[in-house]
Amino acid sequence: MQQLTEELWYEGKIKIIFSSAGVILYLFYILTGNFSRIIKLPFFPRTISLIEVGILVFIAIFCFYELILLKKNIYLFKKMNLNHLDSIEVLLSLMLLSILVNYIIYGFNILPVLYYLRFFSLVYFAFMIYLFLNFQRNINRIEGFYVKIGFLLCIIGWIIYFIEPDTERLNKFFEKKGIYLNLDPHKFRLIGNIFDPNFFGNILVMFIGIAMISFLRQSLQDRKRFIQKIILLIFFNITLLKTISRSSILGLFLVVLINTLLVGSWSFIKKKIVLFKKLILVDSVLLFTTLLDKDFYKIFERIKSIPVDNSAQARMQSWSNAKNFICSNPIKLLIGDGFGFLNVKYGLPFIGFDSSFLNLILYCGLAGTAFFLIWLFKKIYSVYKNVRYDESDIRLHFINFCSLLVTYFVISWFNNLLFYQFWLVLFLPYYYFVIDYGRKG
Numbered sequence: 001m002q003q004l005t006e007e008l009w010y011e012g013k014i015k016i017i018f019s020s021a022g023v024i025l026y027l028f029y030i031l032t033g034n035f036s037r038i039i040k041l042p043f044f045p046r047t048i049s050l051i052e053v054g055i056l057v058f059i060a061i062f063c064f065y066e067l068i069l070l071k072k073n074i075y076l077f078k079k080m081n082l083n084h085l086d087s088i089e090v091l092l093s094l095m096l097l098s099i100l101v102n103y104i105i106y107g108f109n110i111l112p113v114l115y116y117l118r119f120f121s122l123v124y125f126a127f128m129i130y131l132f133l134n135f136q137r138n139i140n141r142i143e144g145f146y147v148k149i150g151f152l153l154c155i156i157g158w159i160i161y162f163i164e165p166d167t168e169r170l171n172k173f174f175e176k177k178g179i180y181l182n183l184d185p186h187k188f189r190l191i192g193n194i195f196d197p198n199f200f201g202n203i204l205v206m207f208i209g210i211a212m213i214s215f216l217r218q219s220l221q222d223r224k225r226f227i228q229k230i231i232l233l234i235f236f237n238i239t240l241l242k243t244i245s246r247s248s249i250l251g252l253f254l255v256v257l258i259n260t261l262l263v264g265s266w267s268f269i270k271k272k273i274v275l276f277k278k279l280i281l282v283d284s285v286l287l288f289t290t291l292l293d294k295d296f297y298k299i300f301e302r303i304k305s306i307p308v309d310n311s312a313q314a315r316m317q318s319w320s321n322a323k324n325f326i327c328s329n330p331i332k333l334l335i336g337d338g339f340g341f342l343n344v345k346y347g348l349p350f351i352g353f354d355s356s357f358l359n360l361i362l363y364c365g366l367a368g369t370a371f372f373l374i375w376l377f378k379k380i381y382s383v384y385k386n387v388r389y390d391e392s393d394i395r396l397h398f399i400n401f402c403s404l405l406v407t408y409f410v411i412s413w414f415n416n417l418l419f420y421q422f423w424l425v426l427f428l429p430y431y432y433f434v435i436d437y438g439r440k441g
Helices: 002-010 016-038 050-072 074-079 087-106 110-132 139-163 167-175 197-217 223-241 246-269 273-291 294-304 310-327 330-335 342-346 356-387 392-411 421-438
Strands: none
Touching: 016 050, 016 110, 016 139, 016 421, 050 110, 087 110, 087 356, 110 421, 139 197, 139 223, 139 392, 139 421, 197 223, 197 246, 197 273, 197 392, 197 421, 223 246, 223 273, 223 294, 246 273, 246 294, 246 392, 310 330, 310 356, 330 356, 356 392, 356 421, 392 421
């Protein structure tokens, strides 16, 4: 489906009205965050917001328009190739198959369909935004976008922090108005517009990684922009530290460490002295900013408190429960339990546990998970083959992408980040940008 949409985009068949409306809706969704969940929708669970329903309607209208175009351009079907099938499309197909199989066994239920449609619409919407914003192989544009969006999200996060740094009081404020957000209790932690310090901090890891590469690409001759990027990195880092999130600090450490090792060894071997000096500088800036921030040391207190910390204990219990569900049946372990069926089968009030990979195994089984990961690594390897002799700029972003992927894979063993909608719609355009270099021409 993505391949056909891209062909239609290159053919100039997609009207400008779709791209304009799509970009506006995307920015509105990102910048309002979970505020849109304040409005309770009939028929939909509260976990699906008003804007997400709007995105679903937008995708439905677009798909209808696309079908009309395809009837007039049948020749585009001849260009379809299964080798071009994206790993995200493979995942969507596996999830849909799991739902259909479980419908045969357990009968129809609307909740799995609603959750799947939200996930599908957000994934496809992110791909459309990648096209609409003309990110294809445009390094300056992709960097500029993430720097600006990251800056705006940080500003919004700080405004919320200064207005009300206590989510318990925030809960009570909305409850008086008949709105029940059920926010986790966090005091003096920066929660962003998604009302969660852990997810917000993990999103900031991506912005820091991309800003780090943008810094390494910046010419030393343009001192004004060079200083601006140093200040931006410091701002991103301080904002992340204010979340006092253990997983976010781990993510920051991993992405900076992996980037440093890969970029440092490459620049040293290729004798790129200027690049190596800039790498030392950016690492020093991030290191000293971290060590001089008192919030960094609060994270060590939270690490020490893991044995008695309610949040850590809840995650460990969630992880244990997920393993019990998965391992209760050998067939279930192999083929999965079906996406969105936890509510239906077991009466649980959620569709996933605090681990993306355990959820993936739960949804699609070991067989589906292995198939998805193999397809993903195949895509990444195809990019590597095409950029290993390419210019340094895209190689830097490929290294950063791999660093982020490893980082998020580690974090997602004890955090349901990979299925989190705000991370998803922000990370996927960068994913499509990098994967696009796997195609010839």
